Amino acid sequence: DVKVTQSSRYLVKRTGEKVFLECVQDMDHENMFWYRQDPGLGLRLIYFSYDVKMKEKGDIPEGYSVSREKKERFSLILESASTNQTSMYLCASSFGSYNEQFFGPGTRLTVL
Amino acid sequence: KQEVTQIPAALSVPEGENLVLNCSFTDSAIYNLQWFRQDPGKGLTSLLLIQSSQREQTSGRLNASLDKSSGRSTLYIAASQPGDSATYLCAVHEAAGNKLTFGGGTRVLVKP
Numbered sequence: 001d002v003k004v005t006q007s008s009r010y011l012v013k014r015t016g017e018k019v020f021l022e023c024v025q026d027m028d029h030e031n032m033f034w035y036r037q038d039p040g041l042g043l044r045l046i047y048f049s050y051d052v053k054m055k056e057k058g059d060i061p062e063g064y065s066v067s068r069e070k071k072e073r074f075s076l077i078l079e080s081a082s083t084n085q086t087s088m089y090l091c092a093s094s095f096g097s098y099n100e101q102f103f104g105p106g107t108r109l110t111v112l
Numbered sequence: 113k114q115e116v117t118q119i120p121a122a123l124s125v126p127e128g129e130n131l132v133l134n135c136s137f138t139d140s141a142i143y144n145l146q147w148f149r150q151d152p153g154k155g156l157t158s159l160l161l162i163q164s165s166q167r168e169q170t171s172g173r174l175n176a177s178l179d180k181s182s183g184r185s186t187l188y189i190a191a192s193q194p195g196d197s198a199t200y201l202c203a204v205h206e207a208a209g210n211k212l213t214f215g216g217g218t219r220v221l222v223k224p
Contacts, residue, residue: 004155031210043201043214050210058211090155097210098143103156 003027004104006091012110019078021107023091032074033092033101034058034066043090049074050097081111114139114206118215126223131189133218135202140180143205146212147176147187150199159200160187164207192222 007022023032033048035058045058047066055066063085067075074093078085088108092101115138125131135145144163148156160176162169162185169176173190189196199219203212 033211042216043203043212045211048211092156098205100146100158100161101212102158103148105155106153108153 004091004093004102006089006104006107008107009105010108010110012112013078013081014112015082017078017081017111019081019109019111021076021078021089021091021109023074023076023093023104024072025093025102026072027093027095027102028071029093029095029102030071031094031097031099031101032068033094034064034074034076035090035092036060036087037090037106038087046076081109083111085109086111114142114204114213116202116204116213116215118200118202118218120218121216122219122221124221124223125192127192127194129192129222131187131192131196131220131222133187133189133200133202133220135185135187135215137183137185137204137213139206140183141207142180143207145176145178145185146203146205147174147185148201148203150201150217152199156201192220194222194224196220197222 004025034046035043049068065077091104094101147159162178175188178185199217201217203214
């Protein structure tokens with residue numbers, strides 16, 4: 001079974017803090033994705049990566065950056081957290097392009 | 113721009129009744145379509161992936177159909193149980209670009 005894990009289930013941060021969200025997958029998947037999910041707006045893609053050190057912007061990359069130094073790990077970074085980044089963050093991975101995506105349990109981030 | 117719609121947004125059925133969940137998309141140039149289940153506050157669980165060349169995909173009590181030319185997919189859940197209560201999301205992989213576009217989801221309640 002594919003396992004995608006995220007470092008925290010719940011996180012509370014202050015405005016202006018630098019925030020790291022970590023995602024790890026154990027199936028040697030090339031592709032990894034970061035989404036955010038908000039009521040009324042659904043799931044939106046922030047960034048994705050198709051290989052180590054490679055990244056592509058998704059639909060809403062503003063205010064975020066990512067890092068992929070190892071194949072199994074994909075980090076989402078909020079350089080200076082703002083209240084409008086309060087959301088549920090979901091990581092996913094897939095083997096190759098256009099294949100089934102597997103999701104982690106999510107991190108509910110609150111920025112005060 | 114691809115748009116994915118799921119109607120109704122919420123559905124309530126008595127236990128034992130068959131569930132029919134709808135998903136429509138505006139651009140038929142898709143690679144595949146994926147159905148997910150999401151429990152409150154949790155991540156997404158992949159249910160079925162149906163390729164654009166397929167008409168149907170089955171897994172246990174679940175059956176997904178795809179009519180690419182009319183931009184529609186339907187997820188059938190036979191003999192519903194209270195444990196089927198969750199939000200069901202569909203997402204399409206567009207032929208151009210390795211990303212999923214999600215519908216807003218249908219929240220299902222199965223009453224004992």
